Amino acid sequence: MWWMSAPARVLILGGGFGGLYTALVASRLLHTRAEITVIDRNDYFLYTPLLFQVAGGSLQARHVARSLRHLLPRSARIIHADVTAIDLDAKQVTTGSGSFSYDFLVLALGGVPNFYGMASAEQHALRFKWLPDVFRLRTHIEQRFAEAAAEPRRARDVLRTVITGAGCTGVELVAELHDWMHGPLLRHHPSVPRDAPSLVLAEALDHLLCPMDPNLMRKAVRKLLDRHIDLKLERFVTEVGPEWLKLRGPAGDEQVPCGTVVWAAGIKPSPLVADLPLPHGPGERIDVTPSLQVVGHPEVLALGDLAACPDPVGGILPQTAQVAVQQGPAAARTLHALITGEIPQAFRYRRKGEVVWLGRTGALAEAFGLHFTGLPAWLLSRTVHLARVPDWGDRVAIALQWAKALIASERR
Ligand SMILES: Cc1cc2nc3c(=O)[nH]c(=O)nc-3n(C[C@H](O)[C@H](O)[C@H](O)COP(=O)(O)OP(=O)(O)OC[C@H]3O[C@@H](n4cnc5c(N)ncnc54)[C@H](O)[C@@H]3O)c2cc1C
Incomplete structure (x- = not known):
């Protein structure tokens, strides 16, 4: 022993x-x-559920990436x-x-991201998994806005952004990017036509993939449609190019011109x-x-x-x-x-509910067998994540940033 x-x-x-x-x-x-x-x-622990907020600029990277040395006891050895x-x-x-x-x-x-063997997607689509992916995505979209400002004639194609995969990550990312593009980015580029940025969420199945009650998911769909997000369900990505992607659906093949493709269609x-x-x-x-x-x-x-x-x-x-x-x-x-020298016990998973964020001010939540929308869902989703962020300092900093964002959106 x-x-x-x-x-x-x-x-x-x-x-x-x-x-x-x-x-x-x-x-x-x-x-x-x-x-x-x-x-x-990495020498840090990454709190991925808030990564899309870093992508949309509502949180700073340092609040979701905390040094492992800071989190672990001294007795644990860390090899970077x-x-x-x-x-x-x-x-x-x-x-x-x-x-x-x-x-x-x-x-x-x-x-790692699962491209299902599609080399063109691996080459041209942006990943959304790690912190450097987020910086790459932000820089890419900012460059697309600069191009659209210089050439407004091409703005609609350049500013069309496709997210592949309508799991929780895809849904939360598309809503956050919508709020970023239609808020700060359009304000910073006044020559870009206001209706030029558009978002497409492409999914191979006929429904969103968050593991939530179907009624809540129907509400999520409605909220995405209210934001004019183009939901393309039952569409397989067949090829991705530098400024387009090809989709195959029940009505046949289509080529979608776009400036950005983000791959959120699963991991392996x-x-x-x-x-x-x-x-x-x-x-x-x-x-x-x-x-x-x-x-x-x-x-x-x-x-x-x-x-x-x-x-x-x-x-x-x-x-x-x-x-x-x-x-x-x-x-x-x-x-x-x-x-x-004891007998290991079986792991018992306890499902504690789900939350889905829909942009800076929206959310849906499911907990204790109940469904929440509006302000209660907003508060619950924020509380769930604050409780899970492992560092107290980060919790306070994140709560302050959310409060600031909420007040700013009320004033607008
Ligand atoms: C953008 C995004 C949003 C998400 N949102 C949610 C959510 O809202 N709710 C939810 O429940 N789940 C969410 N998830 C899923 C969640 O992040 C994962 O299920 C969870 O991180 C899995 O934990 P893990 O320990 O298996 O892997 P990870 O947390 O990914 O940790 C793996 C670690 O291994 C390290 N590593 C990998 N390869 C190597 C190597 N070769 N050498 C050295 N180190 C290596 C990595 O740096 C990393 O620190 C999200 C994921 C993403 C990408």
Whole structure:
């Protein structure tokens, strides 16, 4: 048993939602029984659910990216490096800053955008996953506005922005971009015709994909249509070019001229994880047992977006922060059980409701079996995220920025 010998070497790959919460709880539970090392290519934890607000300029990047050193206890070692190889037989992980051996490994590397093998999309569409993607998107759209101001004749095509994928990320992003373009960006470019910027949300299925009650989703659709967002449902993207994309739908093929395509149509595990010789479930995610252990490798745990964790009500759990945040402490408890010679317990997911933001002043929410719209939904959605942001200073700063934005929108 581990507690009788040297501290166990626990290596956590990824300091996102799953990795951070595993490390926080494992440090507390295991004390001197384990040496905990977190490896991440970024030295910060990224609060992705508020990323679209950084894209639209209503929040600053520093409020959603908090240093891992600041969040984790001193006892946890943090390695700022890219993981390049995982050898499960040799129990060794290779990074840009050297190799690390482990007794227990936690795979929490999240996912990468899934282009479903479409090379043209990978080449021309903008990603919306990490912080640098947000800066790239902001710069790109600002450049498009500058082009439209210089050549108003082309403004409509240049300022048409297509978001692919009507999951929560696509829906929230399209609403936020609408408010940014029709607010600050048009004000800063008075020569651009007011009706020139337009947004298209393209989705292969016949409905929005947020896991919410159908009645609430119908309201979301209405709110997007009220903003004149062009909802193109049942449309497959077949090709993306530098200034257009091709869609295939029930009425045939169409080519949409546009200045920007943003890819928000799903994620998959990175090739590093997908190529591991392990059983993979749907979407190349790693199959895990209810205690989050990898099938065939009980010393390896997997969680978050890269894991195919069984949902007791059927299927597998969705790729959301809500799931990863709950799996982190469960993974820590499994590690504790393995190290102290107990039997690991099954992880039980508790769905706590959903919130969808619809621009700077709109929201829909579902909690405790109730539906919320208007101001209650706005307040609930903000409260949910404030409670989840891991740093108190950031919570206060974010709340102040939202209050400022709300007052500014009331004055307009
Ligand atoms: C724009 C956006 C908005 C979202 N909004 C919501 C929302 O509102 N609600 C919700 O529940 N979920 C939301 N999600 C989903 C949520 O972010 C994920 O489900 C969650 O982050 C998964 O946690 P994770 O720990 O698996 O991965 P992540 O949080 O992605 O963490 C993975 C970590 O691994 C690191 N990493 C990856 N590869 C390497 C490597 N090779 N070497 C070193 N480090 C590496 C990354 O830097 C990262 O820190 C959103 C996602 C996005 C992109």
